[in-house]
Amino acid sequence: xxxxxxxxxxxxxxxxxxxxxxxxxxxxxxxxxxxxxxxxxxxxxxxxxxxxxxxxxxxxxxxxxxxxxxxxxxxxxxxxxxxxxxxxxxxxxxxxxxxxxxxxxxxxxxxxxxxxxxxxxxxxxxxxxxxxxxxxxxxxxxxxxxxxxxxxxxxxxxxxxxxxxxxxxxxxxxxxxxxxxxxxxxxxxxxxxxxxxxxxxxxxxxxxxxxxxxxxxxxxxxxxxxxxxxxxxxxxxxxxxxxxxxxxxxxxxxxxxxxxxxxxxxxxxxxxxxxxxxxxxxxxxxxxxxxxxxxxxxxxxxxxxxxxxxxxxxxxxxxxxxxxxxxxxxxxxxxxxxxxxxxxxxxxxxxxxxxxxxxxxxxxxxxxxxxxxxxxxxxxxxxxxxxxxxxxxxxxxxxxxxxxxxxxxxxxxxxxxxxxxxxxxxxxxxxxxxxxxxxxxxxxxxxxxxxxxxxxxxxxxxxxxxxxxxxxxxxxxxxxxxxxxxxxxxxxxxxxxxxxxxxxxxxxxxxxxxxxxxxxxxxxxxxxxxxxxxxxxxxxxxxxxxxxxxxxxxxxxxxxxxxxxxxxxxxxxxxxxxxxxxxxxxxxxxxxxxxxxxxxxxxxxxxxxxxxxxxxxxxxxxxxxx
Amino acid sequence: xxxxxxxxxxxxxxxxxxxxxxxxxxxxxxxxxxxxxxxxxxxxxxxxxxxxxxxxxxxxxxxxxxxxxxxxxxxxxxxxxxxxxxxxxxxxxxxxxxxxxxxxxxxxxxxxxxxxxxxxxxxxxxxxxxxxxxxxxxxxxxxxxxxxxxxxxxxxxxxxxxxxxxxxxxxxxxxxxxxxxxxxxxxxxxxxxxxxxxxxxxxxxxxxxxxxxxxxxxxxxxxxxxxxxxxxxxxxxxxxxxxxxxx
Numbered sequence: 011x012x013x014x015x016x017x018x019x020x021x022x023x024x025x026x027x028x029x030x031x032x033x034x035x036x037x038x039x040x041x042x043x044x045x046x047x048x049x050x051x052x053x054x055x056x057x058x059x060x061x062x063x064x065x066x067x068x069x070x071x072x073x074x075x076x077x078x079x080x081x082x083x084x085x086x087x088x089x090x091x092x093x094x095x096x097x098x099x100x101x102x103x104x105x106x107x108x109x110x111x112x113x114x115x116x117x118x119x120x121x122x123x124x125x126x127x128x129x130x131x132x133x134x135x136x137x138x139x140x141x142x143x144x145x146x147x148x149x150x151x152x153x154x155x156x157x158x159x160x161x162x163x164x165x166x167x168x169x170x171x172x173x174x175x176x177x178x179x180x181x182x183x184x185x186x187x188x189x190x191x192x193x194x195x196x197x198x199x200x201x202x203x204x205x206x207x208x209x210x211x212x213x214x215x216x217x218x219x220x221x222x223x224x225x226x227x228x229x230x231x232x233x234x235x236x237x238x239x240x241x242x243x244x245x246x247x248x249x250x251x252x253x254x255x256x257x258x259x260x261x262x263x264x265x266x267x268x269x270x271x272x273x274x275x276x277x278x279x280x281x282x283x284x285x286x287x288x289x290x291x292x293x294x295x296x297x298x299x300x301x302x303x304x305x306x307x308x309x310x311x312x313x314x315x316x317x318x319x320x321x322x323x324x325x326x327x328x329x330x331x332x333x334x335x336x337x338x339x340x341x342x343x344x345x346x347x348x349x350x351x352x353x354x355x356x357x358x359x360x361x362x363x364x365x366x367x368x369x370x371x372x373x374x375x376x377x378x379x380x381x382x383x384x385x386x387x388x389x390x391x392x393x394x395x396x397x398x399x400x401x402x403x404x405x406x407x408x409x410x411x412x413x414x415x416x417x418x419x420x421x422x423x424x425x426x427x428x429x430x431x432x433x434x435x436x437x438x439x440x441x442x443x444x445x446x447x448x449x450x451x452x453x454x455x456x457x458x459x460x461x462x463x464x465x466x467x468x469x470x471x472x473x474x475x476x477x478x479x480x481x482x483x484x485x486x487x488x489x490x491x492x493x494x495x496x497x498x499x500x501x502x503x504x505x506x507x508x509x510x511x512x513x514x515x516x517x518x519x520x521x522x523x524x525x526x527x528x529x530x531x532x533x534x535x536x537x538x539x540x541x542x543x544x545x546x547x548x549x550x551x552x553x554x555x556x557x558x559x560x561x562x563x564x565x566x567x568x569x570x571x572x573x574x575x576x577x578x579x580x581x582x583x584x585x586x587x588x589x590x591x592x593x594x595x596x597x598x599x600x601x602x603x604x605x606x607x608x609x610x611x612x613x614x615x616x617x618x619x620x621x622x623x624x625x626x627x628x629x630x631x632x633x634x635x636x
Numbered sequence: 637x638x639x640x641x642x643x644x645x646x647x648x649x650x651x652x653x654x655x656x657x658x659x660x661x662x663x664x665x666x667x668x669x670x671x672x673x674x675x676x677x678x679x680x681x682x683x684x685x686x687x688x689x690x691x692x693x694x695x696x697x698x699x700x701x702x703x704x705x706x707x708x709x710x711x712x713x714x715x716x717x718x719x720x721x722x723x724x725x726x727x728x729x730x731x732x733x734x735x736x737x738x739x740x741x742x743x744x745x746x747x748x749x750x751x752x753x754x755x756x757x758x759x760x761x762x763x764x765x766x767x768x769x770x771x772x773x774x775x776x777x778x779x780x781x782x783x784x785x786x787x788x789x790x791x792x793x794x795x796x797x798x799x800x801x802x803x804x805x806x807x808x809x810x811x812x813x814x815x816x817x818x819x820x821x822x823x824x825x826x827x828x829x830x831x832x833x834x835x836x837x838x839x840x841x842x843x844x845x846x847x848x849x850x851x852x853x854x855x856x857x858x859x860x861x862x863x864x865x866x867x868x869x870x871x872x873x874x875x876x877x878x879x880x881x882x883x
Contacts (some may be wrong), residue, residue: 015725017848017855045723045858047845047865069846113862260664560818 015040018115019066025088026603027135028066035129044116048108051503055106062096063116064136070112071503074104083513084109084503088603093136094610096122108387160247165283166264166273175207175234179219180226182210183184193261193274196234206271208234211261212543240265243272248327250287251280258341258461260293269293288314295338300346304539305341308410311335312586315373319583325575326547329370336366336412336482337461340379341405344462345401356384360403360462363419367459368529370575373582374592377404377412378419378454381428382467396427419454430467434474441478444485446630450492456533457544472542474612479537483627486538490629494528494620496524501610505599510617520581521594524574524609524616531619532567534627535559546571559622567619572614577605657681657803657882670796672768679772684879688868691878693805694774695861696784697853701735703783704788709735710760714853715770716861718777718875723861726788727769730854732757734791736794761795771802779836779860781806781883803882808865810881811839816869839863843870 019040022028050053067089074083075093077407082104095102096119125132135319174197198207205218210230240263250262260277281290291310298304318328344360363378365371381396401420422425441451460468461597473627499507507515532546541552554564582592656679665677682691694717702708716728734757778784782806789799811834836845836859848859854872
C-alpha cells in the first residue's frame with residue numbers, strides 16, 4: 011500500500027521544479043524520497059564523492075562551495091543542489107556543508123534520471139547552467155506588448171509622396187497641401203532608379219522658409235534635410251520610435267531591401283497607433299511654448315515609463331525612450347532659449363553625457379551636460395550668451411524633474427562650456443596623461459552625444475576618443491581599474507543580500523552594484539576596440555565583432571545587463587505606482603524567486619567579467635567600494 | 637504518540653534492569669505458539685554492543701482512542717524505517733484499523749479518522765503479518781514508550797492470546813536525559829519560566845526540525861525518525877552502542 015506522506019508532498023509541491031509536475035509523478039517522488047538530517051557545520055557533500063541524490067532543502071541552510079573552496083552559494087528551504095554532479099559524471103562538483111541544522115530530502119539518482127528524461131519542466135529547471143538560464147529568463151521577459159511586436163508596415167497607408175529635388179518651395183508646398191501630407195520626399199532624378207536626396211516637412215516650411223521669409227522661388231533643395239535617416243520595411247514599430255527619439259526626427263522614410271522608398275511614417279502615425287506612447291509625450295514637449303508648459307508635460311513622463319514596463323518593453327527600449335524624452339526637453343528648452351536670447355552668435359553643440367548619451371536613462375536621473383563651442387569663441391564677446399542659455403536650460407531641466415548635477419557637470423560650469431579645441435585638449439590629456447582620480451571624475455565624458463546644434467563637433471570628439479583611447483594602454487588600465495571599484499554581491503540568502511565574503515546586508519543598490527559597474531566594464535572594452543558607439547548594448551555588438559572577449563562573454567554580459575536593468579526598472583515602476591519615490595535600492599524580500607535566481611546569475615557574470623577586465627588590461631589594484 | 641500528556645507523566649529516567657534482548661528473542665521464539673510471532677522473534681535482534689550506524693531502525697506511531705491500553709484501542713498505525721543516515725519513505729506504511737471498541741467523538745476530532753474510515757478498515761489481525769514483517773529485525777523508535785509497545789502487547793493478547801515484546805528507543809526519554817533540569821528554578825518560576833517541554837513538536841524545534849501538524853500516525857512516525865537522527869548527531873555518535881539507548 012502507498013503510504014500518505016502528506017507533509018513531504020505538500021512541501022515539495024510548493025517549489026520549483028516540483029510545482030509543475032503531475033500529481034502521479036509527485037506521489038512517485040514522495041514515495042522514493044530519503045530523508046537525512048545534518049547538524050550545523052557538518053559536511054553534506056564532499057568533492058568528488060559519488061553523486062547519489064538530488065538534494066532538496068526541507069529546512070535549515072546549506073553553503074555550496076566551488077572546487078577551490080570559495081563560497082559559491084548559500085541555499086535555504088525549497089532550494090535544490092547536487093543536480094550538476096548527477097548530470098555530469100556522477101561525482102559531486104560542488105561540495106556542500108550545513109550552515110544550520112538542516113533537513114534534506116534526497117531524491118535518488120535513478121528517479122532523478124527518469125524525471126530529467128521525461129518531465130520537460132523539470133529538465134529545463136535542473137539542466138540549464140546559470141548563464142543559459144539567464145538567457146531563457148531574458149528571452150521570456152521581452153515578449154508581448156503591442157509596440158514590441160507590431161511591424162511598421164502596419165502604419166504605412168500610402169506610397170510616399172515624392173517630387174524632384176529641383177522643385178521650388180511654392181511647388182513643394184502645393185503638392186503637400188494637395189496630397190494632404192506633412193512630409194515630402196525629394197528625389198535626385200539623375201540616378202536610375204532615382205535616389206532619395208532629402209526630405210522636407212511642414213515644420214521645415216514653417217521654421218526654415220517662412221520665418222526667414224525665403225522667396226517662394228527658392229529651390230527646395232536649399233532647405234531640405236539631407237543625410238536621410240531611413241528605416242527598413244521589416245522593422246518593428248518600436249524601432250521606428252527609438253529612431254525618431256534618438257535622432258529627433260518626426261518623419262522616417264521606410265525603405266525596402268533594395269533601398270527604394272515604400273512610404274513615410276510620421277510621429278503622429280505612431281502616436282495614433284499607441285496613444286499613450288512615449289512619442290506622445292515627445293510631440294507634446296515640442297508643442298510647449300514655455301517652461302511651465304514643459305513642467306506640465308513632465309508629469310506624463312512617469313506614466314509613459316510605467317506603461318512601457320507594463321507592456322514588457324525591454325530595458326534598451328525603456329532606456330532609449332526615457333533618454334529620448336530627456337533629450338526632447340533639452341532640445342525644446344534650447345529652442346525656447348534661443349528664441350528668448352536671439353540666435354547664437356557662433357555655432358555650438360549642446361552635449362548630453364552619461365546615461366542620456368548612452369540611451370540608458372530612467373526616471374530618477376540628474377542632468378549631465380556640456381557645451382562645445384565653435385573655435386571662434388571669444389569669452390568676452392560670446393560667453394554671456396552661452397552662459398545665459400546654459401542657465402536657462404539647466405533651470406528648465408530642474409523644473410521638469412531633472413535635478414542639478416551634484417558633481418557640477420553641467421554647461422553652466424565654465425569648465426564644461428568651452429570651444430572644440432579646448433575639449434580636444436581635455437580628452438587628449440585624459441587619455442594620454444591618465445591619472446586614476448581624474449579619470450574617475452571624467453568617466454562620464456566618455457559617454458557623449460550631441461543633441462542640439464552643430465553635432466559635427468561632438469562627432470569629432472567621438473572620433474578623437476575612438477582613435478586615441480585604444481592606443482593608450484595606461485589609460486585603458488586605469489579605466490579598467492576604476493571599473494572594478496564597484497563589485498556585485500554573491501547572491502541572496504533568505505531576506506539578505508549575501509556578499510562575496512559571506513557578510514549579509516538588508517538591501518542592494520541595483521545601479522551601484524549592477525548596471526553601473528556593467529556599463530563601466532563595457533565602456534572599457536568599447537574604448538579598447540575603438541568603437542564610437544555610446545549605448546552599452548551597441549557597444550557590446552561592436553565588441554563582439556572583435557576577438558577581444560572570450561566566446562560567449564558578450565552574450566552573457568548582454569543578458570546580465572538586460573536582466574539587472576529590467577529588475578531595477580520594474581522596481582522603480584512599482585514604487586511609482588505605490589506612490590513612493592522611486593530609487594535603486596531593493597530589498598531581497600521584494601524580489602521573486604525567479605528574479606533572485608537570475609540576479610545571482612547576472613552578478614556572477616559581472617564578477618567574472620571584472621576578473622577578466624583586470625587581467626586583460628593589467629589593471630592596477632584599486633580600492634573596493636561596495 | 638503525540639496526544640499523550642508526557643509532561644504530566646514527567647518520565648525521570650529510571651533505567652530498568654537491562655534486558656538481554658537477543659537472548660529474550662531466542663527464548664520467545666522457542667516458546668510462542670503463534671507462527672507469526674515465531675517468525676518475528678526468529679528474525680532476531682541486534683546485540684546491545686551494535687553501533688547505532690549498523691542498527692536497522694523503524695519509527696512507529698499509533699493513534700489510539702485514549703491513553704490506557706486496557707480500555708482504549710489502536711485506530712491507525714504509521715511506520716517508517718531508517719538508519720542513522722537516511723529515513724526511507726519508500727518503505728513507509730500506514731494503516732487505519734477498526735477498533736473493537738466504539739470510537740468516541742472526541743478522538744475523531746483529534747485524529748481526523750472518521751467512523752466511515754473505521755467501518756471500512758480491517759481489524760489489526762488482518763494487517764498483523766505486514767506489521768510484524770516491517771518491525772522484524774529492527775529496533776523500534778517511538779516518542780514516549782508508554783504507548784506503542786503496551787498497546788500492541790494488549791491488542792495481541794486479546795487476539796492471539798499472547799502478547800509481544802521488543803526493544804524500543806524512546807526519543808522522549810532521550811530528551812528527558814539531555815535536559816535533566818526541566819523544571820524552572822524557584823527564581824525562574826517567579827519570572828514566569830515554563831518547564832522545558834519534551835513533547836515531540838517542541839523537542840523537534842530545538843534541533844531546527846520543521847513543524848508538522850500532529851496526530852497523523854505516519855507523520856508522527858516520520859517526526860520521531862527525524863528527531864532521533866538529530867539527537868544522534870547532537871548528543872551521540874553513529875558508533876554509540878544501541879544498548880545504551882534502548883529499553
